[in-house]
Amino acid sequence: MRVIGLAGWSGSGKTTLLTSLIPLLVRRGLTVSTIKHAHHAFDVDRPGKDSFVHREAGASEVLVSSASRWALMHEHRGAPEPALPELLGKLSACDLVLVEGFKREPIPKLEIWRAAVGKPPLHPDDPNIVLVASDDPCPAARVPVLPLGDLPRIADALLDAARPMSDMIAEWNAAG
Known part of the structure; x- marks a missing residue:
């Protein structure tokens, strides 16, 4: 499995780009999984x-299954939120994992930057941003800047920049 993240300020279009790229990548024959960090309390139940009711009664995990899908809900119950390496380890094998959020993690990232959001680019201060997709000129870019509307080119660049999960986990473990 290879991993790459998408970073950007709220409202920059991370989810829109991600959901446009997934079908393109799937049509290319890749299996794609995603991890999305939720900044707010959320519930799928x-x-x-x-x-x-099972969770409210105190179950640590509840697995719901049907003919269409299954979902596992795990309650932290006071334990710390799992780190990205642990979450990556929970995924089934696939070709590519796209990570939305986790902007402070040391994984390669594509920044989505739009001047209209009114925030400065992230890439000058984040050495893990290896690409930028923008519909605006990107000031002082130190990495390749791709047109936000050029999905095939962005997909190619993401695939080139994605790193094997095993390499990243080895680096995380070595760093302590």
Whole structure:
């Protein structure tokens, strides 16, 4: 599995770009998984559902399964949020993992930057940003800048820049 992240300020279009790239990559024959960091409390479950009642009763994990999909919900119950390496280890084997969020993790990243958001580019201060996609001229770019609308070119660049998960986990473990 290879891994690359998408970084950018809120409102820059990370999710829009990611959801446009996934079908293109899948059409190329790749299996793609994603990890999305939620900055706010979120819940995939709803009050009144049996799985919600199981969790509220104290179950640490609840696995819900149907003919279409399965989902595992794990309650932290006071434990710290898992780090990205642990989350990557929970995924089934695939060709490419696209990570949205986790902007402070030392993984290669594509920055989505738009002047209209009113925030400065991230790449000058983040050595892990290896590419920028923008619909604006990107001031003082130290990395390649790709047109935001050129999905095939962005997909090619992402695939070139993605790193094997095993290499990154070895580096994380060596760093302590």
